Amino acid sequence: MPECNLCGQEFSQLNKAEVEGTIIDVCNSCLRFGRKIEIPQQTYKIQRKIDFKSLEQEDLTIVSGYGEKMRKARESLGLSRVQLAEKMKEKESIIKRLEEERMEPDEKLMKRIEKLLGINLKEKYQEMKTARTREKTKLTVGDIVKVS
Numbered sequence: 001m002p003e004c005n006l007c008g009q010e011f012s013q014l015n016k017a018e019v020e021g022t023i024i025d026v027c028n029s030c031l032r033f034g035r036k037i038e039i040p041q042q043t044y045k046i047q048r049k050i051d052f053k054s055l056e057q058e059d060l061t062i063v064s065g066y067g068e069k070m071r072k073a074r075e076s077l078g079l080s081r082v083q084l085a086e087k088m089k090e091k092e093s094i095i096k097r098l099e100e101e102r103m104e105p106d107e108k109l110m111k112r113i114e115k116l117l118g119i120n121l122k123e124k125y126q127e128m129k130t131a132r133t134r135e136k137t138k139l140t141v142g143d144i145v146k147v148s
């Protein structure tokens with residue numbers, strides 16, 4: 001087990017703290033002698049992974065009025081719901097629910113609809129949200145520079 005650099009006792013988990021300009025491992029009770037360093041390198045790596053994942057997921061979202069868009073595209077191709085359902089190898093009720101926006105297609109289904117109807121059902125997430133996430137990442141990078 002790791003030892004606290006200040007009191008020498010063993011603990012299963014230690015905190016990184018800056019004491020008089022040096023970064024050492026300390027136990028919870030010795031933490032008060034220094035300034036706790038909030039983001040150890042390991043945690044940072046995990047955090048960044050999650051950030052990227054959520055970015056990817058949030059980057060593209062289904063357009064508002066996708067049902068209407070689907071219906072118009074289908075009608076302009078001269079297809080009935082039944083015909084479209086056949087082409088997609090889905091039930092007519094699925095097409096109906098999608099067009100009435102009572103159901104959102106998953107990624108796979110969305111791609112098939114886009115291909116069949118020649119439309120785009122995805123839109124970029126608002127710029128502001130992306131910018132804010134970038135800012136957060138930048139701050140985290142700053143923290144890690146301080147640690148190492």
Ligand SMILES: [Zn+2]
Binds near residue numbers: 008
């Ligand atoms: Zn201690």
